[in-house]
Amino acid sequence: MATTSAFKWPWQYDFPPFFTIQKSLNTKDKQLEAWARLVIDYAQHNKIYSLDIAEATTSELFNNQKLNRRLSTDGVNTVLQYLEQKKLIEFTDNGRTRFHIFWRRPDVWANMIYQWAVENAFLNTPLTLYEITHGDDTTNESFHNLEREILMKALSCLEEQRRAQLMNIGGDNEGVKFV
Template identity: 30%
Template structure:
């Protein structure tokens, strides 16, 4: 039976690229040039799927969880293939090395926070949200930002990513970290002229 390399649309609406239909994609390639191409494709696929599904965490063990939140990408039952944990660990290491993910918690290499938006992009999303919801020049807790009463693009954003976004805003004088009674907070400042 021959396999046709073609995109495939998942029930969620996410379109798997045609390379996902090729059995070699799921095998760690011995040739450095082939391995780089495959790793770059895995990286793009993982980040685009994470963005589509609003997933922030990827673990090497996700390769071994049938029916898990990553199963649609990390396996292809139509060709009876799945990525193995060591191969996924190599992809994750590449993502960390290229600033597309960060090990979280630090000092381990099996779980990462994914940067499907860079901290700078999250900073802009955060500032635009604060501005559009009337939160400039007010103090908000980190909890209020990631668990808002009305869902927002920041809902469920992991705190390490939120902290990095706030640090970007603080560097450009658009935010100030404030100690509040129940943890950390931030005051969003009106952007200086020229920003």
């Protein structure tokens, strides 16, 4: 998991009770909202698209070393359940050990990618998935280095809207044509 000192932690992160899930339903709901915002903001700042629960549990996200406080494994699971209910994460395996973080929903990524294709005259031009996420034409785009699974979800949204056609160009080369 990427770490950066430039991330601005919310005030709650320096408040020791934040690292203990509260029992009062009203307080707990506000606390989970704050945790959700923190997870999404942290992931967006560090361009994290997916996480392993074991990795997340030991990361600075759930561990404040300055306070010597960490959210328990049960607490992390409670936060993840909340994020899943809000459709901000999606587990990628049956064991629920890895999940995608949607700091932008796939339909939002889809619109950004399609807008880029229109602005750069790529309509009706086959492009590889690599060109979209790693190509020279996308280095200044927010979807540059987007994880493949998230890209595929975004392109599936465009395909459902009949604004893109997914293609198998041969071998490992998958592509898309924007229409």
